[in-house]
């Protein structure tokens with residue numbers, strides 16, 4: 001058998017600790033063989049017994065407003081929550097070249113942290129129009145060698161009664177945008193926006209991904225309407241939303257009920273720990289709430305959940321290095337989950353569970369799936385999260401994307 005590439009002596013993140021290392025045979029960008037001592041011809045790399053996982057997935061990201069921290073005034077009063085307004089105030093300065101350049105820098109950093117797939121939210125409010133959508137469409141094509149980028153178009157600053165807003169969204173869908181999103185919190189008619197999003201999803205046969213149930217006022221929740229419409233129109237496993245921070249303000253019994261309901265309707269939740277932590281409890285002077293929902297509890301009750309970075313270096317999240325593993329470690333630390341089982345689920349949330357949210361059919365460490373692989377110096381997915389391991393290298397459809405040199409200590 002002649003193959004395009006053979007990765008020898010790899011331990012798989014999906015196998016147990018007692019596994020015998022295997023060789024991964026790759027042909028036409030796909031995993032063609034997975035067995036010990038594979039007899040085949042072709043270029044080889046010795047993985048040296050290191051761990052191989054499928055590529056990491058950023059299931060909820062905002063490329064178009066990444067890296068704008070230095071353009072927005074610092075708000076000296078932490079109790080004022082005006083991140084959206086301060087971001088909106090500079091959106092008129094965005095140009096296609098500017099959005100492209102910031103997104104490119106961000107994507108390159110994501111690649112170096114093992115990301116092979118991303119769903120990016122893109123704002124098409126009238127103050128920016130289709131600039132972001134068009135710039136990222138170009139970026140998506142230019143970086144197809146390294147990452148699959150999926151665009152979700154939405155209106156961040158309100159939809160109902162905003163002249164030109166609906167038209168912008170429809171234009172993107174006409175041009176082939178595969179996911180329609182929503183920003184319920186900033187709409188004068190949140191329920192109306194949810195209904196309109198689903199109406200467009202049906203009309204264009206696209207998936208749905210909202211921003212929903214952020215904040216702390218847990219007596220008003222939007223997920224029931226989303227689940228209800230999902231059931232009604234048969235959109236199970238095609239609907240997701242980000243945040244869900246309000247659930248962290250509810251007793252565990254109610255969180256369990258939410259997990260059951262989301263699971264039953266096939267609605268996935270992306271928890272966004274960095275943003276939720278930075279924004280939660282701004283109304284509290286002390287004993288500040290954390291606002292990060294325990295996705296493990298929702299998963300234990302039947303929901304599909306993921307963890308994602310959301311924002312990098314902007315008013316919503318003024319930190320970031322594009323390390324999804326670091327964000328997942330942050331999540332685990334905040335919700336006080338640790339150990340092989342719980343951290344194993346955390347690793348699933350940035351791999352297999354995120355693939356389920358994005359409906360990636362060719363994803364996983366199995367014969368016939370795309371050879372999107374990451375190599376780690378760690379014993380398991382849980383171990384990667386526990387010690388915030390840095391990936392050593394990655395492959396996209398069998399082509400190597402990057403390699404990280406090991407640091408040297410110069411002992412005198």
Ligand SMILES: [Zn+2]
Nearest residue numbers: 121211242310
């Ligand atoms: Zn978001």
